[in-house]
Amino acid sequence: MNVVPAIKAIEAEIGSIKAKHRMELEPYETSLRELRKINTACEMCAGKGKVFKRSCAEDEGDYYECSSCNGSGVKKK
Numbered sequence: 001m002n003v004v005p006a007i008k009a010i011e012a013e014i015g016s017i018k019a020k021h022r023m024e025l026e027p028y029e030t031s032l033r034e035l036r037k038i039n040t041a042c043e044m045c046a047g048k049g050k051v052f053k054r055s056c057a058e059d060e061g062d063y064y065e066c067s068s069c070n071g072s073g074v075k076k077k
């Protein structure tokens with residue numbers, strides 16, 4: 001059975017969807033890069049220095065010092 005035309009058609013479709021997605025994503029990725037460049041706060045804890053960790057019990061947990069910025073809330077250089 002020769003289904004090469006169908007294979008080629010699907011490949012072309014996938015290629016065009018991927019290209020469209022890249023174009024859609026590009027402005028967001030550019031914004032993200034720019035925002036990260038000017039951001040000085042730790043992304044892990046949103047600059048709070050603490051992160052909420054859920055314990056085994058459903059709605060319980062505690063705040064812990066952020067391990068990414070060691071509680072400073074400042075982005076690592």
Ligand SMILES: [Zn+2]
Nearest residue numbers: 042045066069
């Ligand atoms: Zn942090």
